[in-house]
């Protein structure tokens with residue numbers, strides 16, 4: 612029996628258990644997957660015993676960067692992204708599968724980033740993975756948008772003037788239980804919508820954020836983060852088990868979750 616887990620500070624609404632359990636069942640692998648909440652100051656002390664008793668684990672907020680100094684090394688993608696969401700315990704190597712998950716999300720929605728200018732809201736771990744994926748996919752440019760503009764990110768007020776291309780939300784704004792929130796106010800959205808080709812939102816709960824609803828109402832392609840979540844999990848399993856997860860299995864998991872995640 613193999614043992615896997617998700618570690619993070621607050622995991623109450625995670626979908627990781629049903630996703631990984633469904634993957635194990637589909638592959639006929641004897642394994643369990645559980646949620647382990649670790650209060651922030653305890654990561655350093657909790658890490659060695661966890662790594663000793665688990666075969667692998669995923670990492671979420673707020674540990675995607677904090678875990679790096681505790682690992683023996685990073686694979687090239689995690690190193691380029693600067694954040695880790697998957698750890699293989701036998702050699703304490705850190706990986707980032709969010710980037711592959713995001714690429715799969717765009718692909719499933721038919722959103723082509725090649726030669727496009729891309730604007731990514733947020734500058735956290737998800738945004739870093741999104742930027743890496745977009746660059747690999749051949750985006751013409753990737754611009755971060757931040758509440759605190761600095762040389763690597765523009766401010767929200769600069770967006771109306773600068774924007775054209777794809778819009779990606781990589782902030783938690785609009786996520787359950789604050790579904791009424793939107794990272795762009797109505798005025799900002801109206802000013803960029805005519806130059807927006809598609810919107811991708813890494814949030815998966817609710818299925819349709821206010822931002823995605825606005826994009827759909829304007830008739831543009833709009834993708835939520837469910838496919839990213841399922842695909843990053845499958846990529847983590849590939850690393851742990853050295854086995855790929857069939858596409859039909861991922862499609863089925865997405866379908867099942869899509870019907871049970873509240874709109």
Ligand code: NAP
Pocket residue numbers: 672709712732733734735736737738756757758759781782783784786794813814815836837839840841843
């Ligand atoms: P994070 O490290 O906390 O960063 C989020 C970024 O969003 C922050 O750096 C901040 O950027 C911005 N932000 C945070 N609160 C905000 C607010 N109230 N208003 C405007 N901007 C705000 O989180 P993360 O790990 O990047 O995750 C972000 C979201 O992605 C979460 O909802 C998470 O669930 C989701 N996610 C989904 C998947 C998936 O598989 N679908 C994978 C990973 C993450 P600035 O300070 O620069 O403005």
